[in-house]
Amino acid sequence: TQCFESTTHAVEKALCSTTGKRMSFECDYCFIPAHHQLSILIDLAASHEVDHHVLLRGSGLFIEDIFSGHKLINQQQFQHILKNAEQYFRNQDISFLFGQRSLTTPFNDAIKAMLYSSSLDDALNRYLTFFASVSPWLCPRIMYSSDQIHLYWLDENKIENRFFIESAMSAIQALSRQLYQSKLPWTFEFNFNEPDYIEQYWTHLGGDLTFNRPMNMMSLPSHFIHEPLPGASATLATISHQQALQYMSAQHLQQSFLLSVHQYLMQNIQNNIQLEHTAEHFQMSSATLKRKLKKHQTHFQAQLDQSRLHTAIHLYRVHGFKTEQISQYLQINDTTNFRRAFKRWSGLTVQAAQS
Numbered sequence: 001t002q003c004f005e006s007t008t009h010a011v012e013k014a015l016c017s018t019t020g021k022r023m024s025f026e027c028d029y030c031f032i033p034a035h036h037q038l039s040i041l042i043d044l045a046a047s048h049e050v051d052h053h054v055l056l057r058g059s060g061l062f063i064e065d066i067f068s069g070h071k072l073i074n075q076q077q078f079q080h081i082l083k084n085a086e087q088y089f090r091n092q093d094i095s096f097l098f099g100q101r102s103l104t105t106p107f108n109d110a111i112k113a114m115l116y117s118s119s120l121d122d123a124l125n126r127y128l129t130f131f132a133s134v135s136p137w138l139c140p141r142i143m144y145s146s147d148q149i150h151l152y153w154l155d156e157n158k159i160e161n162r163f164f165i166e167s168a169m170s171a172i173q174a175l176s177r178q179l180y181q182s183k184l185p186w187t188f189e190f191n192f193n194e195p196d197y198i199e200q201y202w203t204h205l206g207g208d209l210t211f212n213r214p215m216n217m218m219s220l221p222s223h224f225i226h227e228p229l230p231g232a233s234a235t236l237a238t239i240s241h242q243q244a245l246q247y248m249s250a251q252h253l254q255q256s257f258l259l260s261v262h263q264y265l266m267q268n269i270q271n272n273i274q275l276e277h278t279a280e281h282f283q284m285s286s287a288t289l290k291r292k293l294k295k296h297q298t299h300f301q302a303q304l305d306q307s308r309l310h311t312a313i314h315l316y317r318v319h320g321f322k323t324e325q326i327s328q329y330l331q332i333n334d335t336t337n338f339r340r341a342f343k344r345w346s347g348l349t350v351q352a353a354q355s
Helices: 002-019 037-047 050-057 063-067 076-086 094-102 109-115 120-129 160-178 197-205 222-226 233-248 257-267 275-281 286-296 300-317 323-329 337-346 350-354
Strands: 140-146 148-152 187-188 216-219
Touching: 002 257, 002 323, 037 050, 037 094, 050 063, 050 076, 076 094, 076 160, 094 160, 094 187, 094 197, 109 120, 109 160, 109 233, 120 140, 120 257, 148 197, 148 222, 148 286, 148 300, 160 197, 160 216, 160 233, 160 275, 197 286, 216 337, 257 275, 257 300, 275 286, 300 323, 300 337, 323 337, 337 350
Parallel strands: none
Antiparallel strands: 140 148, 148 216, 187 216
8 A cells, every 4th residue: 555655646746747847738638538428428318319410410529439449539529519418408307317427437547536435525536636537527626614515616607507517416416325325415506597497406416406596516514525435445546546647647637727727816816816917827928818718718807707706605605704804805995896796706696695
């Protein structure tokens, strides 16, 4: 075990040292094996007598690519196929069924490291570390409060990303159920109105659902994440974790471009952050940064608003800050302006966040 641990630490150190060489990977970087999670979607479509051409249309991917077992695709292609599925299977349960299998099928070493984890806390931290391999459609983040853990995702507050959220939440719920061999009392919050197909939510997620919330988030009492898991294997988890780190290094998957931007904004959220300052930090021109953000279907103000919203929710949920305190922390000159800004960030009032 000591040999495994020392090798793992060496790989982690190598990852840190290579970060400077490659800032991050972008949405058009091909690293996702086409025959992994997409095979689940292909099979689900076939079970509904839907031809694979419907799912793959416009993605530049063909069924022969998946069967070859060697084709690598990028996040743009992956998300495009998921959006095809959402359009074709509107108001059905494909998103939930896809999510339920995506983290419980051992496609790669990153998923194996999660499945053999000693605790749910270990599994979720590996979910964050290896998100590019295990959740290539959304980037997860975690908040810890005194008695709960809150899981959320970047760039999820878009109505067109509902399919992504349904899949991501179903994936975590199914993973935790497999690890514990029983259902855990997750609660779910959604940043949209109750959908017409609410029965699918009841069936796949349960009844503890709240809509019209500031963020899409799922929460669990924190004592669950430290309990020992019945199927844990320290040896297999260590080996899988080590190999997943090596793959991550070989594929230059230190972190995504949007995660890099998000982390910079969160670290400097109390400053008067400007596009020019951010571009300078990443050693590029403002025009280049704007072009990269546009390629990722976002823009600087949207990323800044997201970081401010996440900071506000963190201060509410974790530290119990009052509105006035959060307004001061974010350098917003009065609470009226903060309330107005919060409504722009989340689409909801401050009262909705506090309730």
